[in-house]
Amino acid sequence: MPQIIVEALAKTYRVAERAPGLAGALRGLVRRRWREVHALAGVSFSLEAGELLAFIGPNGAGKSTTVKILSGILRPTSGRVEVDGLVPWEDRVRHVARIGVVFGQRSQLWWDLPVIDGFDLLADIYRVEPAHYRRRRDELVAMLRLEPLLDQPVRQLSLGQRMRAEFAAALLHDPSILFLDEPTIGLDAPSKLAVREFVRRLNREQGVTVLLTTHDMHDVEALAERVIVIGHGRVLTDAPFEVLRAGVFTERRLYVDFAGPPPDLEMEGVAVRARGERSLELAFDPAKIPTPKLIAAIAAKHAVEDVHVDEPPIEEVIARFYELHDAREA
Amino acid sequence: MQAARPFSPRPYLAAFRARFQLMLQYRTAALMGFATQCWWGAIRIMVFAAFYGVNAAAAPISLADAVTYVWLGQALLALLPWIADPEIGQAVRTGGVGYDRLRPLDAYGYWYARTLGWMLARAVPRAALMLLAAGIVLPLLGLGDWAWRPPSGLEAALLFVPAFVLMTALGVAVMMLANIVVAASLNERGVNAVLTPLVVVFSGSLLPLDFYPDALRPYLHLQPFAGLVDIPFRIYFADLKGAAALQGLALQAGWTLVLVALGRLAMERMMRRLEMQGG
Amino acid sequence: MNALALYGRYVATSLRAQAQYPAATLMLTAGHFAATAIEFLGVFALFNRFGAVGGWSLGEAALFYALVNIMFAIADLLTRGFDVFGTDFVRTGAFDRILLRPRSTVLQLIGHEVRLSRLGRLLQAFAVLVLATSLVPIAWDAATVAIAVWAVAGGVALFAGLLVLQATLAFWTVESLEIMNVLTYGGVQAAQYPLNIYAAWFRKVLTFGVPLACVAYYPVVAILKRPDPLGAPDWLLPLTPLAGFAFLALALLAWRAGMARYSSTGS
Numbered sequence: 001m002p003q004i005i006v007e008a009l010a011k012t013y014r015v016a017e018r019a020p021g022l023a024g025a026l027r028g029l030v031r032r033r034w035r036e037v038h039a040l041a042g043v044s045f046s047l048e049a050g051e052l053l054a055f056i057g058p059n060g061a062g063k064s065t066t067v068k069i070l071s072g073i074l075r076p077t078s079g080r081v082e083v084d085g086l087v088p089w090e091d092r093v094r095h096v097a098r099i100g101v102v103f104g105q106r107s108q109l110w111w112d113l114p115v116i117d118g119f120d121l122l123a124d125i126y127r128v129e130p131a132h133y134r135r136r137r138d139e140l141v142a143m144l145r146l147e148p149l150l151d152q153p154v155r156q157l158s159l160g161q162r163m164r165a166e167f168a169a170a171l172l173h174d175p176s177i178l179f180l181d182e183p184t185i186g187l188d189a190p191s192k193l194a195v196r197e198f199v200r201r202l203n204r205e206q207g208v209t210v211l212l213t214t215h216d217m218h219d220v221e222a223l224a225e226r227v228i229v230i231g232h233g234r235v236l237t238d239a240p241f242e243v244l245r246a247g248v249f250t251e252r253r254l255y256v257d258f259a260g261p262p263p264d265l266e267m268e269g270v271a272v273r274a275r276g277e278r279s280l281e282l283a284f285d286p287a288k289i290p291t292p293k294l295i296a297a298i299a300a301k302h303a304v305e306d307v308h309v310d311e312p313p314i315e316e317v318i319a320r321f322y323e324l325h326d327a328r329e330a
Numbered sequence: 331m332q333a334a335r336p337f338s339p340r341p342y343l344a345a346f347r348a349r350f351q352l353m354l355q356y357r358t359a360a361l362m363g364f365a366t367q368c369w370w371g372a373i374r375i376m377v378f379a380a381f382y383g384v385n386a387a388a389a390p391i392s393l394a395d396a397v398t399y400v401w402l403g404q405a406l407l408a409l410l411p412w413i414a415d416p417e418i419g420q421a422v423r424t425g426g427v428g429y430d431r432l433r434p435l436d437a438y439g440y441w442y443a444r445t446l447g448w449m450l451a452r453a454v455p456r457a458a459l460m461l462l463a464a465g466i467v468l469p470l471l472g473l474g475d476w477a478w479r480p481p482s483g484l485e486a487a488l489l490f491v492p493a494f495v496l497m498t499a500l501g502v503a504v505m506m507l508a509n510i511v512v513a514a515s516l517n518e519r520g521v522n523a524v525l526t527p528l529v530v531v532f533s534g535s536l537l538p539l540d541f542y543p544d545a546l547r548p549y550l551h552l553q554p555f556a557g558l559v560d561i562p563f564r565i566y567f568a569d570l571k572g573a574a575a576l577q578g579l580a581l582q583a584g585w586t587l588v589l590v591a592l593g594r595l596a597m598e599r600m601m602r603r604l605e606m607q608g609g
Numbered sequence: 610m611n612a613l614a615l616y617g618r619y620v621a622t623s624l625r626a627q628a629q630y631p632a633a634t635l636m637l638t639a640g641h642f643a644a645t646a647i648e649f650l651g652v653f654a655l656f657n658r659f660g661a662v663g664g665w666s667l668g669e670a671a672l673f674y675a676l677v678n679i680m681f682a683i684a685d686l687l688t689r690g691f692d693v694f695g696t697d698f699v700r701t702g703a704f705d706r707i708l709l710r711p712r713s714t715v716l717q718l719i720g721h722e723v724r725l726s727r728l729g730r731l732l733q734a735f736a737v738l739v740l741a742t743s744l745v746p747i748a749w750d751a752a753t754v755a756i757a758v759w760a761v762a763g764g765v766a767l768f769a770g771l772l773v774l775q776a777t778l779a780f781w782t783v784e785s786l787e788i789m790n791v792l793t794y795g796g797v798q799a800a801q802y803p804l805n806i807y808a809a810w811f812r813k814v815l816t817f818g819v820p821l822a823c824v825a826y827y828p829v830v831a832i833l834k835r836p837d838p839l840g841a842p843d844w845l846l847p848l849t850p851l852a853g854f855a856f857l858a859l860a861l862l863a864w865r866a867g868m869a870r871y872s873s874t875g876s
Binding site: 013065068071072073074075089092093094096097099101103106108110112113117121124125126127 | 610614615618619622626702705706708709710711712713872873874875
Binding site for chain 2: 633636637639640641643644646647648650651654655657658659660661662663786787788790791795798799802806807808811
């Protein structure tokens with residue numbers, strides 16, 4: 001029995017229109033116009049306990065709307081949702097006691113309170129049994145290396161520190177499901193790595209079900225086996241990432257470092273994607289030109305210092321995917 | 331200091347317009363503010379009516395004039411400097427005050443234009459609505475006794491024009507001083523805590539100044555805030571006329587000049603201090 | 610942790626945060642004291658110039674003034690979260706976080722912030738109460754104290770209900786909330802004078818519409834042990850604060866309707 005069930009989820013908003021300029025502002029005093037926005041137009045998927053799912057899509061695709069509906073904040077226009085047997089927006093108090101939610105760049109902790117005081121207050125709010133709370137808290141503090149930050153007011157923390165504290169805060173009450181809405185946005189590289197590592201451990205070692213929305217494709221690469229791409233309020237694909245990639249590009253990338261300036265390469269089935277001072281990035285289809293043959297062909301004619309083969313960069317895969325499905329930013 | 335530049339009003343006009351337009355977008359706020367003020371006016375008038383009903387002879391002005399005073403006060407409430415410009419408080423909180431030094435403008439003039447735009451944008455729609463409601467609709471409903479009456483005669487009407495201009499200029503000058511203190515002290519709430527009771531009482535906004543005990547009258551009429559409400563309104567219904575009205579205008583103008591001069595001085599010192607501190 | 614204990618925690622947290630800035634808190638309290646005290650200056654000036662009104666002396670009017678300010682000050686202390694609901698919770702989307710916690714939204718909002726500075730109004734009201742007691746003079750016995758406390762309780766409920774309604778409006782538009790000041794601050798402005806000085810239609814509004822008269826007029830008449838100039842029977846006078854509680858109950862129903870709307874339209 002899946003832990004999370006989403007069926008034919010739809011959500012439509014009415015938005016007021018505003019004309020620009022002074023004349024428009026004055027006109028706005030008298031008459032208003034509305035238009036309908038279809039944020040979600042039939043989304044279906046399900047999640048088993050302990051799964052980790054990445055939700056990606058261009059801005060305005062409906063990712064945040066889905067997360068809000070799943071967490072019980074928002075009521076859909078139509079469709080069915082069940083999380084752990086509960087309908088999120090109908091059983092709000094019971095439902096939110098079982099989930100943790102982290103919004104990127106927004107902290108639920110109290111701005112002026114020291115981190116530890118915020119944790120204690122949350123424990124009271126979530127009615128966590130004191131001994132259990134202390135154990136859980138110490139465990140999370142150790143995992144996220146929050147020890148030196150505990151006495152500082154949240155407003156004094158850097159964004160990376162705040163997000164680590166935020167993760168701890170979201171998990172103090174031991175939820176079995178974690179929703180992450182753009183959790184690494186704005187973080188520096190070490191913090192992103194720390195967050196990804198933490199989420200991976202949480203999912204693999206503690207079996208927490210994770211649903212993650214993100215724009216950062218490296219989050220996807222690091223964490224997700226399963227990816228759902230949303231565009232214009234619809235599911236475009238629901239598959240492991242490799243399947244998605246294969247559906248977009250059959251090509252591979254060859255990165256060649258030359259001893260001198262890179263040559264003008266004219267080879268059949270090979271496209272130059274980028275040119276550096278002493279390097280080239282080439283796209284080719286290994287089905288047409290096997291990789292060793294291509295390397296040998298180039299090395300035979302030019303002074304090659306180093307070669308490196310890889311999949312196309314993940315951002316390109318996704319961008320191309322959006323293009324193919326006409327799913328660019330709404 | 332700064333290199334001499336030919337004076338161009340464009341940036342000041344742009345600042346004024348930008349603020350004005352922004353405020354106009356909040357149309358519901360304008361309507362609600364208007365409704366609120368109708369109510370405030372109505373309560374004040376009902377209180378006056380009750381007291382006048384007991385002992386009208388004790389009053390320094392007629393009930394009709396008191397009613398007009400109240401409606402004028404509500405209509406023009408946005409021109410009363412009872413708080414510092416909130417945008418300055420915001421700039422202080424976000425650390426944006428220093429940016430004004432980077433612009434090739436006279437800082438005082440720039441802030442003055444911004445605050446003037448803010449005040450007028452809030453005042454114009456409400457004053458227009460109030461005029462409609464209290465000046466036109468009430469008499470049409472047969473409640474002319476409780477209406478906002480037109481100025482008492484040609485002289486009063488003519489004198490009210492400069493009085494109005496001066497009350498606005500003075501109001502902005504007062505607010506500018508408050509703005510500068512807020513920017514220098516970084517304490518918006520503290521400044522407002524002092525400013526509000528002072529201005530509300532001494533401008534005549536709470537009660538026309540002549541209602542306070544007679545012994546205080548000479549002092550109340552001379553202090554700077556009198557020019558914000560009491561003087562221009564009494565000119566309007568000719569409680570101040572002829573030479574007395576001209577004296578009132580002179581008082582408004584004089585205090586405006588003094589406060590502007592003080593403001594410019596304080597602004598320069600603050601900006602210089604910011605330069606030295608590195609903003 | 611049950612609701613009451615959690616509320617205590619919230620209050621303690623809020624007070625501790627303000628205690629970190631004692632000078633600022635003190636100054637704000639003094640400022641609020643001054644801003645509210647000038648209203649009594651107006652009352653005093655008018656009585657000083659015109660003499661008694663509505664059959665009440667300055668001292669008696671002061672009792673009306675003091676009690677309505679006390680009840681509003683207490684409600685103000687309790688409902689900060691509702692007061693800033695539109696700007697601090699709906700507009701910013703912070704209300705989402707409140708919904709994500711397994712607690713009643715009302716509890717979280719009344720625990721949001723307890724501003725010590727609002728004691729300024731309470732202090733000036735008590736000062737005026739002392740003045741009233743000495744001017745009239747008022748003999749405080751068990752009965753009159755009981756009526757006063759009961760009236761204040763009803764008044765706190767009424768003003769709290771008004772603030773809940775104001776916050777409920779924010780679910781529809783964040784920009785129209787100023788209108789509620791008509792009822793909250795406007796209510797205090799109106800009721801700081803004995804309500805019988807107003808015309809009949811206004812008194813009816815203040816009795817049956819927003820039942821200010823039920824908390825700020827009739828009980829006070831009972832305390833002053835005078836027959837009601839408007840002719841209400843003596844036995845009715847002490848019961849009227851019930852209306853304040855009824856009003857709060859209705860406001861909370863509206864709040865629930867507002868929340869249902871929020872969950873449909875989002876932030």
